[in-house]
Amino acid sequence: xxxxxxxxxxxxxxxxxxxxxxxxxxxxxxxxxxxxxxxxxxxxxxxxxxxxxxxxxxxxxxxxxxxxxxxxxxxxxxxxxxxxxxxxxxxxxxxxxxxxxxxxxxxxxxxxxxxxxxxxxxxxxxxxxxxxxxxxxxxxxxxxxxxxxxxxxxx
Numbered sequence: 001x002x003x004x005x006x007x008x009x010x011x012x013x014x015x016x017x018x019x020x021x022x023x024x025x026x027x028x029x030x031x032x033x034x035x036x037x038x039x040x041x042x043x044x045x046x047x048x049x050x051x052x053x054x055x056x057x058x059x060x061x062x063x064x065x066x067x068x069x070x071x072x073x074x075x076x077x078x079x080x081x082x083x084x085x086x087x088x089x090x091x092x093x094x095x096x097x098x099x100x101x102x103x104x105x106x107x108x109x110x111x112x113x114x115x116x117x118x119x120x121x122x123x124x125x126x127x128x129x130x131x132x133x134x135x136x137x138x139x140x141x142x143x144x145x146x147x148x149x150x151x152x153x154x155x
Contacts, residue, residue, distance in 0.1 A: 001036040001089070003028035011145040014095045019087040025078040030071035037066045040088035045079040097127060098137040105138055 006028050009015055023031040044059065049072075051057035063072040075084065101123050108119040120134045127134070 001032045001039075003032045006032045006035070009089060009092050009096060012092050012095055012143045014092040014143075016087050016089070016092070018085045019089060019092075021078075022084075022086070025074050026067060026071045030067040030075075033067050034063075034075075034086055035089060038086040040090075041086050043084045043086055045082060045084050046076055047081040049073050049076045049080075095143055098140055099142050101127060101134060101137045102140075102142060105134075 006019075006023065010020065010023060019031070019035070022034065026034060046052065046056035046060045046063075048056075049060070051060040060072060060076065063075060067075070104123060104126075105119050108114040108122060109116060114122065120131045120138075123134045124131045
């Protein structure tokens with residue numbers, strides 16, 4: 001996960017609130033690092049910066065290795081003493097992939113002269129999914145990308 005990809009995903013409708021909160025607190029770079037390292041996990045955040053007990057001290061040191069001291073401090077200030085739900089973003093990544101599949105299907109069939117079954121086969125190989133998954137993706141509408149900053153201006 002890169003900060004650039006995370007920023008792109010943050011504009012999609014399926015982007016989870018847990019990820020948005022993590023991006024807000026840790027920044028795009030920090031959030032990308034923690035999602036890459038611990039995606040899909042629930043992580044117990046130390047109560048205080050630096051930790052109090054030996055296990056908290058170990059956890060804090062491990063967090064610092066992943067995101068650096070300044071971001072680790074912000075994470076502890078935001079979630080200290082609770083469990084941080086680290087999203088894996090699989091659903092929003094698949095949603096993004098479906099947008100790419102639809103665009104590539106159009107290119108393969110309209111410009112490159114592939115038949116529909118040939119394009120489905122090629123895209124299945126490229127994305128590592130079944131032909132049925134490609135066909136289902138082709139039936140869905142494209143994601144509407146939002147400006148994350150504009151949403152806050154509505155209220």
